[in-house]
Amino acid sequence: MSDRPLRILLTNDDGIDAPGIEVLYDALHGLGEIVPIAPRTVQSATSHGITFHEPLMVEDVVVNERMKGTAVEGRPADCVKLALRAIWQERFGEGSRPDITISGMNTGANVGINVIYSGTVAAAVESAFLGVPAIAVSLHIGELAKTRYAHAAAHARRAIDSVLEHRLDRHSVININVPRTESDDTPMPRMRVVAMNTAPGTDGYEKRHSPYGKLYYWASGNGMQFTHTAPESDVEALLEGCITITPLTYNLSDHPRLQTWHDRLISTAPDLMQPT
Numbered sequence: 706m707s708d709r710p711l712r713i714l715l716t717n718d719d720g721i722d723a724p725g726i727e728v729l730y731d732a733l734h735g736l737g738e739i740v741p742i743a744p745r746t747v748q749s750a751t752s753h754g755i756t757f758h759e760p761l762m763v764e765d766v767v768v769n770e771r772m773k774g775t776a777v778e779g780r781p782a783d784c785v786k787l788a789l790r791a792i793w794q795e796r797f798g799e800g801s802r803p804d805i806t807i808s809g810m811n812t813g814a815n816v817g818i819n820v821i822y823s824g825t826v827a828a829a830v831e832s833a834f835l836g837v838p839a840i841a842v843s844l845h846i847g848e849l850a851k852t853r854y855a856h857a858a859a860h861a862r863r864a865i866d867s868v869l870e871h872r873l874d875r876h877s878v879i880n881i882n883v884p885r886t887e888s889d890d891t892p893m894p895r896m897r898v899v900a901m902n903t904a905p906g907t908d909g910y911e912k913r914h915s916p917y918g919k920l921y922y923w924a925s926g927n928g929m930q931f932t933h934t935a936p937e938s939d940v941e942a943l944l945e946g947c948i949t950i951t952p953l954t955y956n957l958s959d960h961p962r963l964q965t966w967h968d969r970l971i972s973t974a975p976d977l978m979q980p981t
Contacts, residue, residue, distance in 0.1 A: 711737025714788055714803040718748045718781040718811065718824025722768050724854050725810035729842060730772045732858035741774030742788045744781060751780045753827040761787055781828035789835050806832035809842030810858055814882050816939040816949060817902035817931055829878050830955045838873035840865055840881060845943055847885045857886035860893055864948050878953040882939065884946045896948045902938035904931040
């Protein structure tokens with residue numbers, strides 16, 4: 706690491722003017738140079754989609770009197786990919802990269818299966834895939850009117866500081882979730898390092914008809930109900946009021962079953978298998 710201040714790419718999936726990114730920007734003050742590059746509009750649950758057949762329109766925007774940034778007409782992974790492959794180098798010089806990408810703070814928890822759907826997490830994963838370590842930050846909300854975003858962001862900052870005290874390799878992804886914060890007197894929660902809960906969600910669909918008689922379905926549920934909650938999982942820890950810390954990886958290969966599938970196919974189609 707050089708002697709210059711840390712350079713931080715700040716992004717999200719709720720849009721560049723969402724309350725979560727504004728308060729996280731403020732909470733990160735003093736950590737380094739913060740460069741917000743985020744979607745123009747809400748991109749929640751867009752997962753790891755990227756744009757191929759449309760232009761990525763960009764615009765420098767003033768979010769508030771403290772925060773300026775770049776709005777991208779694209780998805781969270783687009784923002785990170787564009788930032789690392791083009792915008793960052795245009796701003797800081799050829800070959801330059803952020804020291805860390807921080808994605809959030811998302812309005813709503815990203816634990817369990819929601820990690821797969823989350824644009825917040827996808828932005829962090831895209832960064833790590835391209836060689837810049839990343840932290841995703843999300844907030845479990847109750848009633849929006851009671852959510853103390855700034856207080857929650859202060860908790861997130863302390864968790865981020867704790868993570869950054871340790872070396873992150875260039876492909877690291879850390880997923881942080883902050884429990885409900887409905888009072889400015891809420892003390893700093895305990896942190897727990899936990900695995901992702903892998904149970905399916907129980908959300909369903911309401912069957913409806915439009916005023917013109919067309920049938921449609923509307924997703925129902927709150928995204929935090931699952932068929933079961935595994936002990937020592939992110940869902941359990943968050944519901945118990947802890948800040949959850951979950952290391953993630955983008956490698957989806959099922960390594961323990963590679964040999965199993967090789968053996969299966971060599972026995973049923975030996976003439977088609979490449980010798981090893």
